[in-house]
Amino acid sequence: MTAIPDPARRAVFAVFRGPRVRKFMRHRLAMLGLVTIVLLTLACFAGPHFLPYDELYIDLRARFSPPLSGGHILGTDPLGRDIAARLFSAGQISLTVGFTAMVLSTLIGTAIGIVAGYFGGWTRTGLMRMVDAFLSFPSVFLMLTLAAFLKPSPAMITIIIAVTSWMEVARIVEAEVRGQAARDFTAAARMIGAPHWWIMGREILPNVMGPIIVAATLTVARAILLEAYISFLGYGIQPPLPSWGNMLNNAQQYLDSAPWLAIVPGVAITLAVTSFNFIGDGLRDALDARSVQ
Amino acid sequence: MTDPVLSVRDLRVRFRSGGRETQVVHGVDFDIRGGETLALVGESGSGKSVTSFALMRLLPEAPRCRISGSVRIGGVELLELSERRMAAIRGPRIAMIFQEPLTSLNPVHRVGDQIAEAIRFHRRMSRSAIRARVIELLSMVGIPDPARRMHAYPGEMSGGMRQRVVIAMALALEPDLLIADEPTTALDVTVQAQILELLKDIQRRTNMAMLFITHDFGVVAEIADRVMVMYAGRIVEGGELAEVLSSPRMPYTRGLLGSVPRFEDAGLRSGPLGTIEGFVPSPDALPQGCAFHPRCPHARPGLCDVDLPDLTAVDGTGHRVRCLRASEPLATENTEVPA
Amino acid sequence: MIRFLLHRTLQGIVLILIVSMIGFAVINLAPGGPLSQYALTPGISQADLERIAHQMGLDRPLPIQYLDWLSKLIVGDWGSSYRDQSPVLSVIWRHMWATLLLMGCATVISVVLGTLIGVLGALRRYSLFDYVATVGAMIALSIPTFWFGLIAIFFFSLELGWLPAGNMYTVGDQSLGDYAIHLIMPSAVLALVNVAIWSRYMRASTLDVMDQDYVRTARAKGLPRWRIISAHIVRNALIPMITLAGLQLPTIIGGALVTETVFTWPGLGRLFIDSLGYNDYPVIMGLLMFSAILTVVGNFLADVGVALADPRIRLG
Ligand SMILES: Nc1ncnc2c1ncn2[C@@H]1O[C@H](COP(=O)(O)OP(=O)(O)OP(=O)(O)O)[C@@H](O)[C@H]1O
Ligand SMILES: [Mg+2]
Numbered sequence: 001m002t003a004i005p006d007p008a009r010r011a012v013f014a015v016f017r018g019p020r021v022r023k024f025m026r027h028r029l030a031m032l033g034l035v036t037i038v039l040l041t042l043a044c045f046a047g048p049h050f051l052p053y054d055e056l057y058i059d060l061r062a063r064f065s066p067p068l069s070g071g072h073i074l075g076t077d078p079l080g081r082d083i084a085a086r087l088f089s090a091g092q093i094s095l096t097v098g099f100t101a102m103v104l105s106t107l108i109g110t111a112i113g114i115v116a117g118y119f120g121g122w123t124r125t126g127l128m129r130m131v132d133a134f135l136s137f138p139s140v141f142l143m144l145t146l147a148a149f150l151k152p153s154p155a156m157i158t159i160i161i162a163v164t165s166w167m168e169v170a171r172i173v174e175a176e177v178r179g180q181a182a183r184d185f186t187a188a189a190r191m192i193g194a195p196h197w198w199i200m201g202r203e204i205l206p207n208v209m210g211p212i213i214v215a216a217t218l219t220v221a222r223a224i225l226l227e228a229y230i231s232f233l234g235y236g237i238q239p240p241l242p243s244w245g246n247m248l249n250n251a252q253q254y255l256d257s258a259p260w261l262a263i264v265p266g267v268a269i270t271l272a273v274t275s276f277n278f279i280g281d282g283l284r285d286a287l288d289a290r291s292v293q
Numbered sequence: 294m295t296d297p298v299l300s301v302r303d304l305r306v307r308f309r310s311g312g313r314e315t316q317v318v319h320g321v322d323f324d325i326r327g328g329e330t331l332a333l334v335g336e337s338g339s340g341k342s343v344t345s346f347a348l349m350r351l352l353p354e355a356p357r358c359r360i361s362g363s364v365r366i367g368g369v370e371l372l373e374l375s376e377r378r379m380a381a382i383r384g385p386r387i388a389m390i391f392q393e394p395l396t397s398l399n400p401v402h403r404v405g406d407q408i409a410e411a412i413r414f415h416r417r418m419s420r421s422a423i424r425a426r427v428i429e430l431l432s433m434v435g436i437p438d439p440a441r442r443m444h445a446y447p448g449e450m451s452g453g454m455r456q457r458v459v460i461a462m463a464l465a466l467e468p469d470l471l472i473a474d475e476p477t478t479a480l481d482v483t484v485q486a487q488i489l490e491l492l493k494d495i496q497r498r499t500n501m502a503m504l505f506i507t508h509d510f511g512v513v514a515e516i517a518d519r520v521m522v523m524y525a526g527r528i529v530e531g532g533e534l535a536e537v538l539s540s541p542r543m544p545y546t547r548g549l550l551g552s553v554p555r556f557e558d559a560g561l562r563s564g565p566l567g568t569i570e571g572f573v574p575s576p577d578a579l580p581q582g583c584a585f586h587p588r589c590p591h592a593r594p595g596l597c598d599v600d601l602p603d604l605t606a607v608d609g610t611g612h613r614v615r616c617l618r619a620s621e622p623l624a625t626e627n628t629e630v631p632a
Numbered sequence: 633m634i635r636f637l638l639h640r641t642l643q644g645i646v647l648i649l650i651v652s653m654i655g656f657a658v659i660n661l662a663p664g665g666p667l668s669q670y671a672l673t674p675g676i677s678q679a680d681l682e683r684i685a686h687q688m689g690l691d692r693p694l695p696i697q698y699l700d701w702l703s704k705l706i707v708g709d710w711g712s713s714y715r716d717q718s719p720v721l722s723v724i725w726r727h728m729w730a731t732l733l734l735m736g737c738a739t740v741i742s743v744v745l746g747t748l749i750g751v752l753g754a755l756r757r758y759s760l761f762d763y764v765a766t767v768g769a770m771i772a773l774s775i776p777t778f779w780f781g782l783i784a785i786f787f788f789s790l791e792l793g794w795l796p797a798g799n800m801y802t803v804g805d806q807s808l809g810d811y812a813i814h815l816i817m818p819s820a821v822l823a824l825v826n827v828a829i830w831s832r833y834m835r836a837s838t839l840d841v842m843d844q845d846y847v848r849t850a851r852a853k854g855l856p857r858w859r860i861i862s863a864h865i866v867r868n869a870l871i872p873m874i875t876l877a878g879l880q881l882p883t884i885i886g887g888a889l890v891t892e893t894v895f896t897w898p899g900l901g902r903l904f905i906d907s908l909g910y911n912d913y914p915v916i917m918g919l920l921m922f923s924a925i926l927t928v929v930g931n932f933l934a935d936v937g938v939a940l941a942d943p944r945i946r947l948g
Binding site: 385389398402 | 853
Binding site: 029129130132133134135136137138139140141142144145146148149221225228229232233235248251252255256259262263266269270273274277278281 | 646647650651653654658659767770771773774775776777778779782783785786790879882883885886889890893894904905908911916917919920923924925927928931
């Protein structure tokens with residue numbers, strides 16, 4: 001198979017090389033997002049070691065302590081648990097769920113998009129109509145329905161998020177692949193009798209990596225948001241396991257007396273989601289062939 | 294002699310993008326009188342459209358594009374007008390027909406409304422008077438059944454019909470000057486001839502001045518009174534039609550003429566010129582000296598690649614040429630043309 | 633036009649069929665399936681479950697069950713609520729108006745503000761305004777709607793006391809003004825994300841149109857600036873936005889769900905959450921199907937809207 005000119009393998013690395021990296025680094029908001037995410041991740045995974053309280057320690061004498069009192073940097077919750085400690089370990093869960101859901105949904109979306117774009121015809125019509133159908137459901141409705149039927153463990157929540165958010169990736173990949181499938185090297189590979197899976201995986205996939213990476217980044221942002229939505233509504237990650245979403249679960253009833261309960265986790269979610277969106281935007285500028293002109 | 298309708302002096306256009314500045318038009322001078330047609334000829338990319346957009350101030354705004362020099366129409370300096378006052382000039386004083394007949398009309402408005410719009414914002418006229426005028430214009434440009442066709446959308450018309458609509462629109466206010474930027478290039482030959490006929494006819498009736506842009510000398514010969522040849526943002530030769538066509542002095546002009554078979558009998562072809570080898574240089578990589586010298590069969594090393602020639606008169610008829618070797622006798626040519 | 637409409641109607645019907653299959657799969661392929669709520673009843677035996685399954689026809693092959701379920705769906709027999717035995721469609725009907733009111737207001741806000749911000753951003757590209765609008769939209773897209781609601785309640789109800797913290801009206805005072813004042817915060821909160829989305833797309837669409845030859849023609853005619861912007865730029869840039877409005881329907885319905893929860897707004901979102909709490913599966917499934925069908929119908933209407941606004945499609 002060495003006879004085939006292989007722009008594919010080079011393209012994988014080209015995605016990350018030279019002017020593209022520089023273009024991304026020049027994107028100030030994307031760099032800001034990247035730094036924020038790195039710091040946030042570090043804080044969530046290393047932070048708990050530096051705090052005096054752990055996230056499950058209940059101190060009923062210290063209920064509703066406002067931030068910066070009694071060693072509680074961000075205050076305490078209705079059970080007197082330290083919010084900073086809970087925020088960090090909640091972050092571990094939320095970020096992990098968001099990231100894993102992204103990986104899953106990107107895999108599903110990419111597979112469906114490539115197959116639809118490569119084979120075209122009825123395969124494409126069928127698959128893309130299915131994408132349209134999935135997109136017709138408000139994803140929060142679909143997720144809540146599934147979560148209500150299924151046992152909401154973190155793994156199940158991750159799967160549910162993935163199952164309801166692969167469609168964007170599929171659409172993007174399908175559109176890109178349709179263009180690629182018509183190109184010379186694909187035809188050349190087909191002519192020497194390369195199997196379909198080989199052409200899709202080795203010839204086409206590397207050439208559509210750029211858009212996939214961009215979509216994947218934006219999917220992390222979306223997945224973190226979706227986890228927050230269903231956990232806030234009580235059907236996501238279940239207490240006592242903390243997540244950014246379920247920390248807000250009871251915040252509304254204490255909004256008057258303990259507003260920090262609502263403010264702190266919400267800021268964390270917004271920060272994380274904004275950062276991923278900024279990174280995605282920067283990646284799009286750097287990787288999108290159309291914007292490299 | 295009457296005052297010129299349009300008078301352009303030292304017109305320069307610079308574009309800026311990505312921190313780099315590119316000059317596309319390098320000091321262009323010309324006049325056009327009422328009833329007269331001046332043809333502006335040159336290969337693709339030589340700056341013809343940019344020059345004409347500059348006259349109408351249709352180029353992007355200040356930081357992205359800078360225009361300098363002087364453009365006067367009926368004594369008014371256009372380059373100093375506010376955008377608002379300029380809008381009042383466009384239409385009644387200068388109008389324009391564009392190169393792209395298929396995309397020059399807004400696809401979501403009826404063609405009649407688009408013509409009416411050109412009138413409505415300049416003249417106080419009743420709806421019915423405007424309507425009558427639109428029908429009159431459409432029949433003038435040769436659109437059959439105008440009262441019905443005015444309700445059509447551009448998408449329902451052929452390219453030739455759409456170009457007629459654009460012409461009707463440009464003529465709606467009987468402008469002093471009409472700029473026609475390759476109005477026929479995108480159309481087929483029969484339509485092309487009809488449209489040229491139409492423009493000549495209208496000009497005869499209204500004494501309108503016309504700047505006609507093309508890269509086709511065949512069209513020039515049909516319509517122009519005077520010719521100006523443009524290369525890389527500069528005028529390289531200009532003069533009366535007959536003068537330029539019968540004794541072109543600039544090798545570039547001769548090259549362009551060589552690609553028009555119709556003029557072979559005029560005894561123009563003294564060498565194997567045919568088409569001109571090479572391409573118009575990119576505006577941000579102009580060669581030193583005469584911009585044409587890398588492609589010129591008569592270029593003399595040490596002369597043409599050093600000094601930029603001026604546009605100088607060659608005789609009393611107003612024939613001017615930008616070539617260091619224009620005054621040398623033609624007889625030497627054949628021996629110097631590389632085989 | 634007729635052919636176009638027929639084509640789109642056909643596409644819509646196919647889409648609704650696929651949607652119904654997904655909906656059916658969700659109920660039947662979930663562990664426990666439609667029987668799960670009986671399984672929770674204390675003291676129920678396996679034999680009882682099987683009897684119920686037989687009564688409900690659950691022992692028949694899946695395709696038969698699907699066709700049965702679908703035909704009932706088509707004739708409007710969507711089952712009845714476990715809570716009060718009233719038919720699902722009438723429950724949905726009762727709660728629909730509050731949601732439509734909320735969504736309508738939010739849509740008006742997002743279209744007006746989004747168009748304005750998008751067009752201004754495009755006209756003054758790379759200006760400070762454009763930059764702030766771009767960054768602002770990205771942040772707005774990243775804020776969880778329910779959290780924004782909480783913060784809004786904290787400031788405008790609890791701290792400032794300007795607006796009510798929830799509900800659709802004050803008991804005893806159901807005047808128009810009372811409705812209006814209750815509507816402000818939830819519709820603004822629901823609109824936030826959509827303003828962001830709308831303004832981004834409108835900016836891109838406007839930039840696209842500004843480069844078109846016909847805009848240059850309009851300038852060459854000597855039209856005043858406002859006329860060029862309104863009749864030739866915005867007019868054309870809005871056409872793709874009609875499609876976007878259809879595509880955004882699920883987002884705004886999903887947003888309504890959380891907004892209604894935060895603001896105790898008595899609409900479909902509240903109904904959904906309450907039904908989840910009661911394991912009221914017929915209503916849950918009804919709402920799921922209803923929202924998807926609403927989206928398909930909304931997209932169809934958007935297609936018709938585009939055809940009406942764009943002669944290239946209407947006549948082509
Ligand atoms: N907006 C712009 N920004 C930068 N450069 C431009 C711009 N518009 C035109 N140019 C450059 O100016 C040069 C002249 O272009 P112009 O369109 O005037 O050519 P032309 O003589 O009209 O050619 P044609 O016969 O193809 O219409 C070209 O090199 C073009 O790339
Ligand atoms: Mg041109």
